Amino acid sequence: MPELPECEASRKAVEAGALNRTIEGFEEHNTIHLELPGPQDRDRLKGHQFTETHRHGKHIFAGSKSGPWIAVHLGMTGSLKTFDAPRDLPDYAHFIIRFEGDRRLIYYNPRKFGWMRVIDDPHDWIANKDLGPDAMEIGDNMFADRIGGSRGTVKSALLDQKKLAGVGNLWADEALYRAGIGPEVKGTELGSDRIATLYKEMRASLQGVLDVNADYGKLPGDWLIHNREEGADCPRCGGTITKKTVGGRTAYFCPDYQEAA
DNA sequence: TCCATTGTTGTGGG
DNA sequence: ACCCACAACAATGG
Known part of the structure:
Protein backbone atom coordinates (compact mmCIF):
# COMPACT_ATOMS: atom_id res chain seq x y z
CA MET A 1 0.00 0.00 0.00
CA PRO A 2 1.43 3.37 -0.86
CA GLU A 3 1.50 5.17 2.45
CA LEU A 4 4.13 7.69 3.54
CA PRO A 5 7.21 5.44 3.15
CA GLU A 6 6.09 3.92 -0.15
CA CYS A 7 5.32 7.38 -1.51
CA GLU A 8 8.76 8.50 -0.38
CA ALA A 9 10.29 5.65 -2.39
CA SER A 10 8.44 6.90 -5.48
CA ARG A 11 9.51 10.47 -4.77
CA LYS A 12 13.11 9.31 -4.59
CA ALA A 13 12.73 7.56 -7.93
CA VAL A 14 11.59 10.85 -9.46
CA GLU A 15 14.39 12.72 -7.74
CA ALA A 16 16.99 10.28 -9.02
CA GLY A 17 15.76 9.88 -12.58
CA ALA A 18 13.46 12.64 -13.77
CA LEU A 19 15.08 15.96 -12.86
CA ASN A 20 16.73 18.53 -15.12
CA ARG A 21 15.53 17.06 -18.39
CA THR A 22 13.18 18.83 -20.79
CA ILE A 23 9.72 17.31 -21.10
CA GLU A 24 9.13 16.30 -24.72
CA GLY A 25 5.92 14.29 -24.77
CA PHE A 26 3.45 11.87 -23.20
CA GLU A 27 2.13 8.38 -23.73
CA GLU A 28 -0.89 6.71 -22.21
CA HIS A 29 -2.32 3.20 -22.12
CA ASN A 30 -5.68 1.96 -20.86
CA THR A 31 -6.34 5.14 -18.91
CA ILE A 32 -10.14 4.96 -18.68
CA HIS A 33 -11.30 6.14 -15.24
CA LEU A 34 -7.85 7.36 -14.31
CA GLU A 35 -7.56 11.12 -13.80
CA LEU A 36 -4.55 12.41 -15.73
CA PRO A 37 -3.40 15.76 -17.14
CA GLY A 38 -5.53 16.76 -20.13
CA PRO A 39 -4.30 18.31 -23.40
CA GLN A 40 -4.03 21.82 -21.96
CA ASP A 41 -2.08 20.67 -18.92
CA ARG A 42 0.24 18.60 -21.10
CA ASP A 43 0.93 21.71 -23.17
CA ARG A 44 1.78 23.54 -19.96
CA LEU A 45 4.31 20.86 -19.00
CA LYS A 46 5.92 20.49 -22.41
CA GLY A 47 9.26 22.25 -22.71
CA HIS A 48 9.67 22.60 -18.94
CA GLN A 49 11.96 20.68 -16.64
CA PHE A 50 11.39 19.35 -13.14
CA THR A 51 14.16 20.60 -10.89
CA GLU A 52 12.84 19.61 -7.48
CA THR A 53 10.45 17.23 -5.76
CA HIS A 54 8.33 17.37 -2.65
CA ARG A 55 6.15 14.99 -0.67
CA HIS A 56 3.45 15.64 1.89
CA GLY A 57 1.76 12.63 3.40
CA LYS A 58 0.69 10.45 0.49
CA HIS A 59 1.02 13.20 -2.12
CA ILE A 60 4.08 13.50 -4.38
CA PHE A 61 5.09 16.62 -6.30
CA ALA A 62 7.63 17.48 -8.98
CA GLY A 63 8.24 20.85 -10.59
CA SER A 64 10.41 23.95 -10.56
CA LYS A 65 10.52 27.45 -9.13
CA SER A 66 8.92 29.12 -12.15
CA GLY A 67 7.24 26.26 -14.01
CA PRO A 68 4.20 23.99 -13.52
CA TRP A 69 4.15 21.13 -11.03
CA ILE A 70 2.65 17.69 -11.15
CA ALA A 71 0.79 16.45 -8.07
CA VAL A 72 0.42 12.68 -7.83
CA HIS A 73 -1.71 10.42 -5.68
CA LEU A 74 -0.89 6.72 -5.89
CA GLY A 75 -4.21 5.44 -4.57
CA MET A 76 -3.82 1.89 -3.34
CA THR A 77 -1.56 0.34 -5.95
CA GLY A 78 0.34 3.14 -7.67
CA SER A 79 4.05 3.76 -8.05
CA LEU A 80 6.43 5.98 -10.01
CA LYS A 81 9.57 4.73 -11.75
CA THR A 82 11.94 6.02 -14.38
CA PHE A 83 13.40 4.17 -17.36
CA ASP A 84 15.37 4.84 -20.49
CA ALA A 85 13.17 3.94 -23.49
CA PRO A 86 11.57 0.90 -21.85
CA ARG A 87 10.15 -1.85 -24.00
CA ASP A 88 7.56 -4.42 -22.94
CA LEU A 89 5.78 -2.19 -20.45
CA PRO A 90 2.94 -3.89 -18.57
CA ASP A 91 -0.66 -2.84 -19.21
CA TYR A 92 -0.77 -0.91 -15.99
CA ALA A 93 2.02 1.48 -17.02
CA HIS A 94 -0.82 3.91 -17.62
CA PHE A 95 0.88 7.23 -18.11
CA ILE A 96 4.36 8.15 -19.28
CA ILE A 97 6.12 11.49 -19.33
CA ARG A 98 8.93 11.40 -21.90
CA PHE A 99 11.97 13.60 -21.37
CA GLU A 100 14.88 14.46 -23.60
CA GLY A 101 17.27 11.57 -24.12
CA ASP A 102 14.48 8.94 -24.06
CA ARG A 103 14.20 9.07 -20.27
CA ARG A 104 10.68 8.23 -19.13
CA LEU A 105 8.76 8.75 -15.90
CA ILE A 106 6.13 6.03 -15.60
CA TYR A 107 2.97 6.15 -13.51
CA TYR A 108 1.92 2.57 -12.74
CA ASN A 109 -1.43 1.91 -11.14
CA PRO A 110 -3.11 -1.48 -11.64
CA ARG A 111 -6.22 -0.61 -9.58
CA LYS A 112 -6.51 2.86 -11.08
CA PHE A 113 -7.50 4.53 -7.82
CA GLY A 114 -5.35 7.61 -7.94
CA TRP A 115 -4.56 10.56 -10.14
CA MET A 116 -2.02 13.00 -11.54
CA ARG A 117 -2.86 16.69 -11.82
CA VAL A 118 -0.98 19.78 -12.92
CA ILE A 119 -0.85 22.50 -10.25
CA ASP A 120 0.87 25.87 -9.78
CA ASP A 121 2.54 25.44 -6.41
CA PRO A 122 2.64 22.48 -4.02
CA HIS A 123 2.69 24.49 -0.81
CA ASP A 124 -0.35 26.55 -1.78
CA TRP A 125 -2.06 23.39 -2.95
CA ILE A 126 -1.41 21.56 0.34
CA ALA A 127 -2.62 24.54 2.36
CA ASN A 128 -5.90 24.57 0.44
CA LYS A 129 -6.49 20.82 0.79
CA ASP A 130 -7.16 20.69 4.53
CA LEU A 131 -4.41 18.10 4.94
CA GLY A 132 -2.87 17.59 8.35
CA PRO A 133 0.87 17.84 9.01
CA ASP A 134 3.08 15.16 7.48
CA ALA A 135 3.39 12.22 9.88
CA MET A 136 7.20 12.46 9.93
CA GLU A 137 7.20 16.24 10.39
CA ILE A 138 4.58 16.66 13.11
CA GLY A 139 5.91 17.41 16.60
C1' DT B 1 -19.83 -13.84 -6.04
C1' DC B 2 -17.51 -11.48 -2.75
C1' DC B 3 -13.64 -9.38 -0.69
C1' DA B 4 -9.76 -6.29 -0.13
C1' DT B 5 -7.63 -1.71 -0.78
C1' DT B 6 -7.86 4.28 -0.99
C1' DG B 7 -9.81 9.07 -0.60
C1' DT B 8 -14.01 11.56 -1.49
C1' DT B 9 -18.66 12.52 -0.92
C1' DG B 10 -23.07 12.48 1.10
C1' DT B 11 -26.07 11.56 5.05
C1' DG B 12 -27.34 11.45 9.60
C1' DG B 13 -26.67 11.57 14.66
C1' DG B 14 -24.80 13.70 18.74
C1' DA C 1 -20.97 24.61 13.85
C1' DC C 2 -18.25 20.79 14.62
C1' DC C 3 -17.05 16.05 15.18
C1' DC C 4 -17.70 11.41 14.16
C1' DA C 5 -19.65 7.07 12.01
C1' DC C 6 -21.13 4.77 8.14
C1' DA C 7 -22.16 3.61 3.27
C1' DA C 8 -21.34 4.06 -1.48
C1' DC C 9 -18.16 4.62 -5.27
C1' DA C 10 -14.24 3.76 -8.38
C1' DA C 11 -10.97 -1.05 -10.76
C1' DT C 12 -9.29 -5.45 -10.54
C1' DG C 13 -7.40 -9.90 -9.31
C1' DG C 14 -7.71 -13.53 -6.01
Whole structure:
Protein backbone atom coordinates (compact mmCIF):
# COMPACT_ATOMS: atom_id res chain seq x y z
CA MET A 1 0.00 0.00 0.00
CA PRO A 2 1.43 3.37 -0.86
CA GLU A 3 1.50 5.17 2.45
CA LEU A 4 4.13 7.69 3.54
CA PRO A 5 7.21 5.44 3.15
CA GLU A 6 6.09 3.92 -0.15
CA CYS A 7 5.32 7.38 -1.51
CA GLU A 8 8.76 8.50 -0.38
CA ALA A 9 10.29 5.65 -2.39
CA SER A 10 8.44 6.90 -5.48
CA ARG A 11 9.51 10.47 -4.77
CA LYS A 12 13.11 9.31 -4.59
CA ALA A 13 12.73 7.56 -7.93
CA VAL A 14 11.59 10.85 -9.46
CA GLU A 15 14.39 12.72 -7.74
CA ALA A 16 16.99 10.28 -9.02
CA GLY A 17 15.76 9.88 -12.58
CA ALA A 18 13.46 12.64 -13.77
CA LEU A 19 15.08 15.96 -12.86
CA ASN A 20 16.73 18.53 -15.12
CA ARG A 21 15.53 17.06 -18.39
CA THR A 22 13.18 18.83 -20.79
CA ILE A 23 9.72 17.31 -21.10
CA GLU A 24 9.13 16.30 -24.72
CA GLY A 25 5.92 14.29 -24.77
CA PHE A 26 3.45 11.87 -23.20
CA GLU A 27 2.13 8.38 -23.73
CA GLU A 28 -0.89 6.71 -22.21
CA HIS A 29 -2.32 3.20 -22.12
CA ASN A 30 -5.68 1.96 -20.86
CA THR A 31 -6.34 5.14 -18.91
CA ILE A 32 -10.14 4.96 -18.68
CA HIS A 33 -11.30 6.14 -15.24
CA LEU A 34 -7.85 7.36 -14.31
CA GLU A 35 -7.56 11.12 -13.80
CA LEU A 36 -4.55 12.41 -15.73
CA PRO A 37 -3.40 15.76 -17.14
CA GLY A 38 -5.53 16.76 -20.13
CA PRO A 39 -4.30 18.31 -23.40
CA GLN A 40 -4.03 21.82 -21.96
CA ASP A 41 -2.08 20.67 -18.92
CA ARG A 42 0.24 18.60 -21.10
CA ASP A 43 0.93 21.71 -23.17
CA ARG A 44 1.78 23.54 -19.96
CA LEU A 45 4.31 20.86 -19.00
CA LYS A 46 5.92 20.49 -22.41
CA GLY A 47 9.26 22.25 -22.71
CA HIS A 48 9.67 22.60 -18.94
CA GLN A 49 11.96 20.68 -16.64
CA PHE A 50 11.39 19.35 -13.14
CA THR A 51 14.16 20.60 -10.89
CA GLU A 52 12.84 19.61 -7.48
CA THR A 53 10.45 17.23 -5.76
CA HIS A 54 8.33 17.37 -2.65
CA ARG A 55 6.15 14.99 -0.67
CA HIS A 56 3.45 15.64 1.89
CA GLY A 57 1.76 12.63 3.40
CA LYS A 58 0.69 10.45 0.49
CA HIS A 59 1.02 13.20 -2.12
CA ILE A 60 4.08 13.50 -4.38
CA PHE A 61 5.09 16.62 -6.30
CA ALA A 62 7.63 17.48 -8.98
CA GLY A 63 8.24 20.85 -10.59
CA SER A 64 10.41 23.95 -10.56
CA LYS A 65 10.52 27.45 -9.13
CA SER A 66 8.92 29.12 -12.15
CA GLY A 67 7.24 26.26 -14.01
CA PRO A 68 4.20 23.99 -13.52
CA TRP A 69 4.15 21.13 -11.03
CA ILE A 70 2.65 17.69 -11.15
CA ALA A 71 0.79 16.45 -8.07
CA VAL A 72 0.42 12.68 -7.83
CA HIS A 73 -1.71 10.42 -5.68
CA LEU A 74 -0.89 6.72 -5.89
CA GLY A 75 -4.21 5.44 -4.57
CA MET A 76 -3.82 1.89 -3.34
CA THR A 77 -1.56 0.34 -5.95
CA GLY A 78 0.34 3.14 -7.67
CA SER A 79 4.05 3.76 -8.05
CA LEU A 80 6.43 5.98 -10.01
CA LYS A 81 9.57 4.73 -11.75
CA THR A 82 11.94 6.02 -14.38
CA PHE A 83 13.40 4.17 -17.36
CA ASP A 84 15.37 4.84 -20.49
CA ALA A 85 13.17 3.94 -23.49
CA PRO A 86 11.57 0.90 -21.85
CA ARG A 87 10.15 -1.85 -24.00
CA ASP A 88 7.56 -4.42 -22.94
CA LEU A 89 5.78 -2.19 -20.45
CA PRO A 90 2.94 -3.89 -18.57
CA ASP A 91 -0.66 -2.84 -19.21
CA TYR A 92 -0.77 -0.91 -15.99
CA ALA A 93 2.02 1.48 -17.02
CA HIS A 94 -0.82 3.91 -17.62
CA PHE A 95 0.88 7.23 -18.11
CA ILE A 96 4.36 8.15 -19.28
CA ILE A 97 6.12 11.49 -19.33
CA ARG A 98 8.93 11.40 -21.90
CA PHE A 99 11.97 13.60 -21.37
CA GLU A 100 14.88 14.46 -23.60
CA GLY A 101 17.27 11.57 -24.12
CA ASP A 102 14.48 8.94 -24.06
CA ARG A 103 14.20 9.07 -20.27
CA ARG A 104 10.68 8.23 -19.13
CA LEU A 105 8.76 8.75 -15.90
CA ILE A 106 6.13 6.03 -15.60
CA TYR A 107 2.97 6.15 -13.51
CA TYR A 108 1.92 2.57 -12.74
CA ASN A 109 -1.43 1.91 -11.14
CA PRO A 110 -3.11 -1.48 -11.64
CA ARG A 111 -6.22 -0.61 -9.58
CA LYS A 112 -6.51 2.86 -11.08
CA PHE A 113 -7.50 4.53 -7.82
CA GLY A 114 -5.35 7.61 -7.94
CA TRP A 115 -4.56 10.56 -10.14
CA MET A 116 -2.02 13.00 -11.54
CA ARG A 117 -2.86 16.69 -11.82
CA VAL A 118 -0.98 19.78 -12.92
CA ILE A 119 -0.85 22.50 -10.25
CA ASP A 120 0.87 25.87 -9.78
CA ASP A 121 2.54 25.44 -6.41
CA PRO A 122 2.64 22.48 -4.02
CA HIS A 123 2.69 24.49 -0.81
CA ASP A 124 -0.35 26.55 -1.78
CA TRP A 125 -2.06 23.39 -2.95
CA ILE A 126 -1.41 21.56 0.34
CA ALA A 127 -2.62 24.54 2.36
CA ASN A 128 -5.90 24.57 0.44
CA LYS A 129 -6.49 20.82 0.79
CA ASP A 130 -7.16 20.69 4.53
CA LEU A 131 -4.41 18.10 4.94
CA GLY A 132 -2.87 17.59 8.35
CA PRO A 133 0.87 17.84 9.01
CA ASP A 134 3.08 15.16 7.48
CA ALA A 135 3.39 12.22 9.88
CA MET A 136 7.20 12.46 9.93
CA GLU A 137 7.20 16.24 10.39
CA ILE A 138 4.58 16.66 13.11
CA GLY A 139 5.91 17.41 16.60
CA ASP A 140 4.96 15.49 19.71
CA ASN A 141 2.76 18.23 21.17
CA MET A 142 0.68 18.68 18.03
CA PHE A 143 0.40 14.90 17.67
CA ALA A 144 -0.94 14.69 21.22
CA ASP A 145 -3.48 17.44 20.53
CA ARG A 146 -4.71 15.95 17.29
CA ILE A 147 -4.78 12.24 18.15
CA GLY A 148 -5.39 12.52 21.88
CA GLY A 149 -8.18 15.01 21.26
CA SER A 150 -10.11 12.59 19.08
CA ARG A 151 -13.32 11.23 20.57
CA GLY A 152 -13.35 8.44 17.98
CA THR A 153 -11.08 5.40 17.90
CA VAL A 154 -7.36 6.01 17.84
CA LYS A 155 -7.08 3.98 14.66
CA SER A 156 -9.61 6.21 12.86
CA ALA A 157 -7.69 9.25 14.08
CA LEU A 158 -4.37 7.94 12.71
CA LEU A 159 -6.01 7.27 9.34
CA ASP A 160 -7.65 10.70 9.13
CA GLN A 161 -5.55 12.63 6.61
CA LYS A 162 -6.98 15.89 7.95
CA LYS A 163 -5.43 15.17 11.35
CA LEU A 164 -2.20 13.60 10.14
CA ALA A 165 -1.05 13.03 6.57
CA GLY A 166 0.70 9.87 5.45
CA VAL A 167 -0.45 7.03 7.68
CA GLY A 168 -2.63 4.36 6.08
CA ASN A 169 -4.07 1.04 7.18
CA LEU A 170 -0.86 -1.00 7.37
CA TRP A 171 1.34 1.39 9.30
CA ALA A 172 -1.48 2.52 11.57
CA ASP A 173 -1.84 -1.12 12.65
CA GLU A 174 1.94 -1.47 12.98
CA ALA A 175 2.25 1.66 15.12
CA LEU A 176 -0.60 0.59 17.42
CA TYR A 177 0.88 -2.88 17.72
CA ARG A 178 4.32 -1.61 18.68
CA ALA A 179 2.75 0.82 21.14
CA GLY A 180 0.61 -1.90 22.73
CA ILE A 181 -2.58 0.07 22.15
CA GLY A 182 -5.76 -1.57 20.89
CA PRO A 183 -7.18 -0.01 17.71
CA GLU A 184 -10.58 0.64 19.32
CA VAL A 185 -9.28 2.70 22.22
CA LYS A 186 -10.64 6.24 22.01
CA GLY A 187 -8.14 9.04 21.52
CA THR A 188 -9.51 10.76 24.62
CA GLU A 189 -8.88 7.60 26.67
CA LEU A 190 -5.15 7.77 26.01
CA GLY A 191 -3.13 9.40 28.74
CA SER A 192 -0.10 11.51 27.93
CA ASP A 193 2.24 8.56 28.48
CA ARG A 194 0.53 6.33 25.95
CA ILE A 195 0.16 9.19 23.45
CA ALA A 196 3.91 9.77 23.76
CA THR A 197 4.54 6.07 23.20
CA LEU A 198 2.28 6.02 20.17
CA TYR A 199 4.07 9.05 18.72
CA LYS A 200 7.44 7.37 19.19
CA GLU A 201 6.29 4.04 17.76
CA MET A 202 4.52 5.63 14.78
CA ARG A 203 7.77 7.38 13.89
CA ALA A 204 9.76 4.19 14.42
CA SER A 205 7.40 2.23 12.17
CA LEU A 206 7.54 4.77 9.38
CA GLN A 207 11.29 5.30 9.73
CA GLY A 208 11.87 1.54 9.64
CA VAL A 209 10.02 1.27 6.34
CA LEU A 210 11.79 4.36 4.99
CA ASP A 211 15.14 2.80 5.89
CA VAL A 212 14.49 -0.24 3.66
CA ASN A 213 12.95 1.89 0.89
CA ALA A 214 9.60 0.13 1.48
CA ASP A 215 11.02 -3.33 0.73
CA TYR A 216 8.89 -5.27 3.22
CA GLY A 217 11.03 -8.40 2.99
CA LYS A 218 13.82 -6.51 4.74
CA LEU A 219 11.69 -5.71 7.80
CA PRO A 220 12.24 -7.76 10.96
CA GLY A 221 10.10 -10.86 11.45
CA ASP A 222 8.46 -9.58 14.62
CA TRP A 223 6.70 -6.81 12.72
CA LEU A 224 2.94 -7.15 12.40
CA ILE A 225 3.27 -6.70 8.63
CA HIS A 226 4.54 -10.29 8.39
CA ASN A 227 1.72 -11.61 10.57
CA ARG A 228 -1.39 -9.96 9.15
CA GLU A 229 -3.50 -13.10 9.18
CA GLU A 230 -6.35 -14.07 11.45
CA GLY A 231 -5.15 -16.71 13.88
CA ALA A 232 -1.44 -16.05 13.36
CA ASP A 233 0.76 -16.23 16.44
CA CYS A 234 1.66 -12.85 17.87
CA PRO A 235 5.45 -12.68 17.41
CA ARG A 236 5.84 -10.70 20.61
CA CYS A 237 3.68 -12.46 23.19
CA GLY A 238 2.39 -15.70 21.71
CA GLY A 239 -1.19 -14.42 21.66
CA THR A 240 -3.42 -14.74 18.62
CA ILE A 241 -3.63 -12.12 15.90
CA THR A 242 -7.24 -11.01 15.46
CA LYS A 243 -8.95 -9.39 12.51
CA LYS A 244 -11.71 -6.86 13.02
CA THR A 245 -13.23 -3.94 11.14
CA VAL A 246 -12.45 -0.70 12.93
CA GLY A 247 -13.46 2.63 11.45
CA GLY A 248 -14.45 0.93 8.21
CA ARG A 249 -11.01 -0.63 7.67
CA THR A 250 -9.62 -4.06 8.46
CA ALA A 251 -7.55 -3.96 11.62
CA TYR A 252 -5.14 -6.74 12.61
CA PHE A 253 -4.01 -6.70 16.20
CA CYS A 254 -3.13 -8.85 19.19
CA PRO A 255 -5.72 -8.45 21.98
CA ASP A 256 -3.18 -9.73 24.52
CA TYR A 257 -0.26 -7.51 23.53
CA GLN A 258 -2.42 -4.46 22.85
CA GLU A 259 -4.50 -3.06 25.68
CA ALA A 260 -8.18 -2.45 24.98
CA ALA A 261 -8.48 0.65 27.12
C1' DT B 1 -19.83 -13.84 -6.04
C1' DC B 2 -17.51 -11.48 -2.75
C1' DC B 3 -13.64 -9.38 -0.69
C1' DA B 4 -9.76 -6.29 -0.13
C1' DT B 5 -7.63 -1.71 -0.78
C1' DT B 6 -7.86 4.28 -0.99
C1' DG B 7 -9.81 9.07 -0.60
C1' DT B 8 -14.01 11.56 -1.49
C1' DT B 9 -18.66 12.52 -0.92
C1' DG B 10 -23.07 12.48 1.10
C1' DT B 11 -26.07 11.56 5.05
C1' DG B 12 -27.34 11.45 9.60
C1' DG B 13 -26.67 11.57 14.66
C1' DG B 14 -24.80 13.70 18.74
C1' DA C 1 -20.97 24.61 13.85
C1' DC C 2 -18.25 20.79 14.62
C1' DC C 3 -17.05 16.05 15.18
C1' DC C 4 -17.70 11.41 14.16
C1' DA C 5 -19.65 7.07 12.01
C1' DC C 6 -21.13 4.77 8.14
C1' DA C 7 -22.16 3.61 3.27
C1' DA C 8 -21.34 4.06 -1.48
C1' DC C 9 -18.16 4.62 -5.27
C1' DA C 10 -14.24 3.76 -8.38
C1' DA C 11 -10.97 -1.05 -10.76
C1' DT C 12 -9.29 -5.45 -10.54
C1' DG C 13 -7.40 -9.90 -9.31
C1' DG C 14 -7.71 -13.53 -6.01
